[in-house]
Amino acid sequence: MSRQNHKSPPFPHKPGGAGGRSGKSAEYATIFLKADREKSLLRRHPWIFSGAIGSVEGAPAGGDTVDVRSARGAFLGRAAYNAQSQIAARVWSWQEEHAIDADFFRGRISRSLAVRRSLNIARSGNAMRLVHGESDGLPGLVVDRYGDVLVMQIGAAGAARWRDTCADILHELCGPACIYERSDSDSRALEGLPEQNGVLRGSLPDSPVIEERGLRFAVDVARGQKTGFYLDQRDNRSLIGALAQGREVLNCFCYSGGFSVYALRGGAASVLSIDSSEEALLLARRNVVLNGLDAGRAEWQCADVFAALRKLRDQNRSFDLVILDPPKFAPTAAFAEKAARGYKDIALLGFKLLRPGGTLSTFSCSGGISDDLFQKIIAGAALDAGVEAQITHKLHASA
Ligand code: SAH
16 A cells, blocks of 8 residues: 655645635536436435436536536525446535535634534543534544544545645644555545545654543554554443453454453453454554553454354363454445354354353444444354343444
């Protein structure tokens, strides 16, 4: 992967271009949908797939703002266009009076920050997701805060076009020491965007350390996975900490050791952590030390979890608490069947490694696997493992 600091955005913003303040439709190119293809937009799903487009009026470039209209000409939304993606447009605003300009982004980012304040996420520490793409009305833009470092991840042409504007606004509103871009997710290729990694504002401290519920974690912003840390597991980490007292814990797919550190603080008798990445394990070990936890209770394995679980079974090892937090097996529903086999396989082995009365804590972050299907997969695994299981918690990503 290319990790150099590209200085210019892929779509340099044209001053005075298609982002006028008045929001008059005449300033934007227009895409007209095919007949009867506006239903999802009327229900506020912000994506327009290329197959739904009947015609394009004007010659919008990637990232340009366009008006979206029904076949009969009714205004549906104002969107970012990208002919290179199957998601040909992503809606910025449902309101015709909204111009898409710096003020628009200041408004949206301010609103995102206000939501985090109202949820008081800062009570848990100084790391949180500040902007969550479509759900904050900012398609393709993710911003994570790690102490005084902000990481921007840009996954769509519209967000790429407005990257520098958003960086300026974030700088103005949050005053971070550094804004770092980590735009290297696989989905960039589907959008026809090159990878971009590097400092956008300020300078990156040697190794940012965040604080979460009194624990400290080193975050590898430049080379770690995603934007550096799995913020979505914040509340689930707490639960694991609360369940760990006196227990022998197996933490599979441990990455930088979030669950391991919480389990050790929670008084686990031992924690075996497994990941296939050496760098992840180094970071995880560092995080145990950073918290002054007894490294003697921690065991580490660099291995493929599918193979490691079989080996542990063959060695007759057993645990009181098994955590399975694998990477995304099914990005879309098309991968669901294969993914289901993977989730079932590890859950079945996980159940077999549990002592009677033990707890399996198993996760899926696959968009292609519904909650219902996941429950069926895990229930099937329990049945095949010959254990009697009950569901004690249904866990989700943190706010
Ligand atoms: N539980 C972690 C996040 C896990 S992300 C946390 O809370 O921070 C998924 C992890 O699985 C990554 O660290 C990746 O390196 C690892 N991984 C992916 N495939 C693997 C495999 N087959 N065996 C072991 N680890 C794997």
